[in-house]
């Protein structure tokens with residue numbers, strides 16, 4: 322079975338269990354006490370390429386990442402070195418994250434940049450969960466939602482709660498669907514979640530069909546700061562980077578390089 326299908330099937334069971342343990346009405350009650358929303362859209366729109374730095378322990382394609390820092394420490398390091406937003410994996414089984422990890426990062430007093438709840442969202446319930454634990458944005462994967470009217474409803478739900486949605490696509494058809502569903506931020510995943518192949522060029526072709534009214538994010542497989550410069554040159558507003566930061570033995574330096582704060586050695590001369 323393709324990996325994305327397997328994850329989504331498992332997610333349905335998880336969401337049913339979460340709903341039994343804390344019904345939607347409980348989450349709605351918690352919304353009042355959630356920390357105020359930080360503006361993800363404006364963070365990405367700021368001049369220059371915006372780095373969304375990711376926190377995850379492992380992934381189905383890469384296994385465990387060597388980094389040993391706790392999530393909140395990583396988040397502080399990201400935010401102090403030029404990242405404009407943080408993406409935290411909420412999925413536990415496949416990515417080693419969890420809602421509690423998102424909650425810890427989003428409520429850390431030293432983290433001042435917006436936090437995205439990175440999850441395989443298939444039910445509006447998860448969007449309420451994201452806000453109730455202090456997240457500022459959610460990821461919506463067109464392929465796992467699989468229905469334009471549900472996608473439209475979920476984008477609206479996120480916005481009603483004051484959050485933004487990063488709507489992720491793999492193909493031109495999915496990008497067109499995101500536009501129809503009124504996505505304001507559209508991510509193009511360079512890695513196919515079924516085959517795991519990374520193709521940075523394909524995302525440029527897809528980007529060209531997205532109107533300028535939406536912000537665009539190049540996601541996955543960016544390996545060096547030169548890839549960030551290239552994404553900017555191709556007109557992307559932001560990049561989403563995980564592995565290249567998490568496996569670096571100088572994370573501070575690597576974050577600064579992707580954020581455009583350091584000129585890399587070979588460009589200096």
Ligand SMILES: O=P(O)(O)OC[C@@H](O)[C@@H](O)c1c[nH]c2ccccc12
Nearest residue numbers: 375540541542543561562563564565
């Ligand atoms: O670690 P990378 O290759 O820099 O990729 C980060 C991010 O784009 C990737 O984790 C991702 C993008 N979309 C997803 C959807 C689900 C899980 C993971 C992802």
